[in-house]
Amino acid sequence: MRRIITGGDETALELLFTEIFKEHEHVLHLLALRLTKSDQYAKDIIQEVFLKLWEFRHNIKDIENIEAWLYRITENKVIDFLRKTAADERLKDAVWLNLQQMLNETEPLISAKEYNVIIRKAIDRLPPQRKLIYQLNKEKQLNYQEIANQLQISRHTVKNQLSTAVQSIRSFFTKSVKLFFLFF
Secondary structure, eight states: OOOOOOTOOOOHHHHHHHHHHHOOOOHHHHHHHHHHSSHHHHHHHHHHHHHHHHHHHGGGGGGHHHHHHHHHHHHHHHHHHHHHHHHHHHHHHHHHHHHHHHHHHHHHHHHHHHHHHHHHHHHHHHHHHHHHHHHHHTTOOOOOHHHHHHTTHHHHHHHHHHHHHHHHHHHHHHHHHHHHHHHH
């Protein structure tokens, strides 16, 4: 069936290549398809196999069993594909794991930021004197008596204003968080 090629007759090499391609392409495609479970990957592999044969065309006469040679190249290409796919899968899994860890580490920071924004809004909604008393106590760490002395009001007024401020902030915070979770 195959002609004996002597020398470097390029036309004869092309004809032989075409003959080999027509004879073996379908069977090799089925083999690659069975192993890769993907028609597109199988086609890519077979294309690489015949590209390798084309690059080797000047030495084609040295191949004793072309069918065995093509099967061996196809198997090697499939193994390369499967290794690459497994490596890509491991890489994808590693990236996904790193992303998950990063998200898990930043989630509390994001939540803390969101909570701080809500608390800041609640504080800003307080009446001016109550807001000042709250800030002096929580931010400046002043006690009731120090606040009373600074604002020239009674210690009892400071205590009541601070208690009312905390209740207002807590109520605003609770409502805001409930709304947040309703939408997310």
